[in-house]
Amino acid sequence: MAARFWDPDGAQYGIPTFPWKLAPDGYATRRQLRADGLRPGGQDAIQIMWYSNRRRPSGAPPVLRFAYLYRRELAKPVRPMTPAKWAALAKANAARRVCPECRTDAGYCIPTSLGMCVTCAYPEEQRAA
CATH class of the missing domain: 2.20.20 (Anthopleurin-A)
Known part of the structure; x- marks a missing residue:
């Protein structure tokens, strides 16, 4: 083979x-x-x-x-990271943490499977807890 x-x-x-x-x-x-x-x-x-x-x-x-x-x-x-590249990377990572529904920083990267923070995705479970 x-x-x-x-x-x-x-x-x-x-x-x-x-x-x-x-x-x-x-x-x-x-x-x-x-x-x-x-x-x-x-x-x-x-x-x-x-x-x-x-x-x-x-x-x-x-x-x-x-x-x-x-x-x-x-x-x-490997080319070294420039200050502009570091800034762009930090901005992109920060954007991944902001929920598009409630516009707050979730404190973690928003799961792409949900498209929003866990609190917005499952509001019923958050009220019960």
Whole structure:
């Protein structure tokens, strides 16, 4: 089954593709690069592909998964956060805490599943408590 994903020249999948654990040395995922303080820096990626049995219902076929890999020696350092970026991030996080119904700071990030604070979403339960 591993030979199915062997495409080092990218003829079948469009980019060089390798099976799980058979990628060339010197490549890393975005997370691995970030852990080392690096970023891909605009370079072309290769991919690894595999079938996974995780998170699938019983009897369902395996799920096709893939991950992009980037060369470590071509990676660039992560750009530092500027004061303007820090301010924008703080403003965005503060906006996630304000309930659109009652316009108050909930003290936590509003769940996207509710779209409002818990107090506004379940007023009956709040009166009983």
